[in-house]
Amino acid sequence: MVLSQPGSLGHWSGSEPDGSRRRGGSARSQASRLAILAATARLFAVNGYDRLTIEGIAAEARVGKQTIYRWWGSKSALVAECLLEGSLMPAAFVPADTGDLAVDLREWLVELFAFVDEAANASMTRSLFAAAAENEDIGRILGESLGAGSALIRRLRRGVEAGQLGVDAPLPELAKALVGYVIVHALERAGTPPDLPERLVAALLP
Amino acid sequence: MVLSQPGSLGHWSGSEPDGSRRRGGSARSQASRLAILAATARLFAVNGYDRLTIEGIAAEARVGKQTIYRWWGSKSALVAECLLEGSLMPAAFVPADTGDLAVDLREWLVELFAFVDEAANASMTRSLFAAAAENEDIGRILGESLGAGSALIRRLRRGVEAGQLGVDAPLPELAKALVGYVIVHALERAGTPPDLPERLVAALLP
Amino acid sequence: MVLSQPGSLGHWSGSEPDGSRRRGGSARSQASRLAILAATARLFAVNGYDRLTIEGIAAEARVGKQTIYRWWGSKSALVAECLLEGSLMPAAFVPADTGDLAVDLREWLVELFAFVDEAANASMTRSLFAAAAENEDIGRILGESLGAGSALIRRLRRGVEAGQLGVDAPLPELAKALVGYVIVHALERAGTPPDLPERLVAALLP
């Protein structure tokens, strides 16, 4: 499994969209921005989404609250940007391509389960689901990170090309079902039997 | 699809667990209890989980805050009980059994998608996911309501018996994948193409 | 000069105006009320009116901000009540009555000037004028405390009866002019020459 580079989706340049600078005033402080994102990631990991507070972030980042409100409209926007930066979880779980689809999917699931099962990540992951439920962007980015968006589908498509999957297999549905399984699994807080990835692959890729 | 009776999981009797009565004092007020649950359901539907407040519920139910804290330990416990009572969504989506598994699953999915897609339910459903992420009980009850717990598995098992599914099909995994798909779908806030249930059944029940 | 008892204008009894108690809820906490007033008086004396903050008072009194907002609508209402309680300055400067009006007024002025000239009081007194400019109650109570309201007029009236002042002397105007002089004097931050009370009495009581 290969993680795409954190920050590769970055979208902040310090300039106006057209590349010019505004008439007057200081430019946005990159230092403050990074401190805020780092504080958000740290406090999210420690306390979870609902105990995450703007005041706490501002204090941790040694920043005025207004500086947060100036650039992010809400707690969830802040979390969404952290997610994009890859500070909360690997920016994307991408299945490898060894040529054998079943093996690659199994390995991908093993990593995914390992991630969501690890105690340190588990409650944070669930918190992310809560955040996703409140904020569409977070939902989309989270789905993307877990692979449902495109990386997983691309791998499945290569499986079709290799004849390991029927040509008419509904790839997006398969991908969403896989990711959905992982989410339900994480919400259930049940452990992962070692053969689960195997069985799951068998169930969906007969 | 048949909905199980709301309240069939009810667990309140007005007496102590052993059937006796305490020495003195008033019994728990059934009227208050119902008013609280009704207020919770109404406010949850209107405002969602995170804007649901104990004070708001108490005011809406014309009840003292302490009466809520006396019987429920937290906001999420209250929501869990509402969910059990079926005040938030049908207490369970149960696939029918016409003998044709594919048809029954498709119809079950049609109803499920119809429910989560309807604007009035959509944000409330997502709020339930948020609540589930914070509270294990809600997660379990929600999963059960959506069918993953047992009703769906039972239907699948009868499909195996009828030879419509391989004898070694991993039923729990299939069930969780189906429910997971619905959850991801709801989080994505995307509409449902009419043929989606059909395609999904085809994808998972080849 | 005799000071009337601090608190003699007190107006809080812990009961409803009709002597009954409200239907439900705890009674107002006397301890919190006193702590708040004491904190206000202390911080006012130290920092002056404009640097007096509700948050500071709440912290000093170890009280929630809401407890202050529940009972007082504004910073100035709080200061007005402190003034009434006599925590900010003697609740009233009352001229003595030795039979000699000129002597009594002079002594009264000596004490008044001594009070407003003392460094510790001077800026607090000016702050009170600022507060009086914003809040009618404070203005009225302050005027009363300085004697203009009635105590001074009563003393002047006895002077009329003793033939030390013309029967048609406009007593309220004289009283207000005297108090007004003291206020302008305090605003000017100039010291008081020893013979000023004497000259002032001579100027107004010819």
Add this chain to the structure above:
Amino acid sequence: MVLSQPGSLGHWSGSEPDGSRRRGGSARSQASRLAILAATARLFAVNGYDRLTIEGIAAEARVGKQTIYRWWGSKSALVAECLLEGSLMPAAFVPADTGDLAVDLREWLVELFAFVDEAANASMTRSLFAAAAENEDIGRILGESLGAGSALIRRLRRGVEAGQLGVDAPLPELAKALVGYVIVHALERAGTPPDLPERLVAALLP
């Protein structure tokens, strides 16, 4: 009563005190300065002293905040300069000299009371007292404007010369008492009976 010319105390020339010009750079912008003073006067009249904000003034004057901070050290310095310019109230109330002191004083008081009683001025005047309590300059200028400083004393002195007042009358004390009366009167927010000026003159000029 004659008003001295607004701006007659003006003290800004756009040049250094010695008449030279600084070495390089732009000169102070007269347009900005006037816009700031005008904005201050307008907002002061509308909102009063304590709701007057530097940011509000800057916005109203379409000026950067720094331009204000560069030239005035505080809100009260700004108000003091407005007062000097006569933008807040007539720069000085000066008693006329018809030869009859009692008449002139009465007329002067009539105008003063009329000014202070008018609703549009009343709260602004009180705000000025608040400002005076915080800032010595404002207190001095305000006292001067109201006449206590010198114009009133000069008129009284001519009364002495005309034999309408005893040669040993303590003029400064009388002047301050008169102005003090007006201030207490304004703080009390009570109306002015028509014969008040008459009675007041009678009380202080027997």
Add this chain to the structure above:
DNA sequence: TCCTAAGCGAGACGGTACGTCCGGTCTTTGC
């Protein structure tokens, strides 16, 4: 018939966090 214990409404209380406003400083750009 009292006594007594609990349930209940009401709401005060000490707190925490909210989102906004403003103070005073600093930085950037343009004239």
Add this chain to the structure above:
DNA sequence: GCAAAGACCGGACGTACCGTCTCGCTTAGGA
């Protein structure tokens, strides 16, 4: 080098709820 624009840290504002606590009823056994 002044001025506009405005970002920045800090701190107070007044509000909303939290969860706990006390009140003064009411209610319903057991004595």
